[in-house]
Amino acid sequence: MKPAYPYALPYVRYRQLMAEDFSRLLELTRSADGQLTAQVPGCPDWDIEKLVRHTAMVYLQKAETIRTGVKPQGRWVPEEILRLGPAEILETCFGRLTTEFDSHEPADVAESWVVEDQTVGFWIRRLAHETAIHRYDIEAALGQPQPIDGDLALDGIDEVLTVMLGRGTDTGGSKTGTVVLESEGFAWTAYLQQDEVTITGEGIDSPDARIAGEPNTLLLWLWGREPLPDDAAIQPAAAELRRRLAADT
Incomplete structure (x- = not known):
């Protein structure tokens, strides 16, 4: 389905x-x-x-x-x-x-x-x-x-997390943790396990890393094209998410 x-x-x-x-x-x-x-x-x-x-x-x-x-x-x-x-x-x-x-x-x-x-x-x-x-x-x-069109960028955040992440061969996660991504009132949580990543379409309290930004900025960071404007991406769980995305895209 x-x-x-x-x-x-x-x-x-x-x-x-x-x-x-x-x-x-x-x-x-x-x-x-x-x-x-x-x-x-x-x-x-x-x-x-x-x-x-x-x-x-x-x-x-x-x-x-x-x-x-x-x-x-x-x-x-x-x-x-x-x-x-x-x-x-x-x-x-x-x-x-x-x-x-x-x-x-x-x-x-x-x-x-x-x-x-x-x-x-x-x-x-x-x-x-x-x-x-x-x-x-x-x-x-x-x-x-x-910049990328705002509506397309918002959908792109979801696409890179739910379609692209995990499609590669990198199964040796070096770190585990949770990352919440927030944009335009929407949220995603990435649960990083050793051998897989689970994505949900909602936020959680007290994640290991929280990253918020407008859709274009967040999407370009997820794709490794631009840095984030704050220090969120240097948090270990966020850095591990970016590393896994780099391996899969």
Whole structure:
């Protein structure tokens, strides 16, 4: 059964925001010809070109997952696509993704790593957030980062905690504890155990760490893109949450 995402936006709104963020991402890619080797601050191992090609491959992989019903395996990317330049590969792969979105209803079946949400709608939500984060990344690499839409950022806090956290292979938590995150009157509690993390959509009294902020600030910290404006993130439980998120995203 598909889980309820209490902060989720209508699918048409995800599509609108994704299109806007993609348009900006493509515009900056086209204008960054002489700066493609500029380092991406939130991803130190990437320059702009690696960021763009990564994003394009994410789009293409999800398009193929929706089109065929399963995640592609092996050498599945056509050579003619791999030979495209940064702007061309980004535009081509996004076009294939939106073709699949346009050809399906959000409730249609599509494989994902969330067992209880095997739908096209999962990927609409997921890739709206992926596009927003990487639009921010390329802007940051060029020295002009702009905030993520407030409603999308609030939903993104929930998404990174409930969808992304725990999907990796890091099961060796070095610390345990509880972290409460608060934004716009909403709260989440992360219960950090040695081998798993449990997330609830409510706060608790006396957690080991409490982090509050407006949605964009909190989301960018969770994704490792920006620091928090106070010392909350240096509390051991908060630092452990960020470490586990880094391992899973």
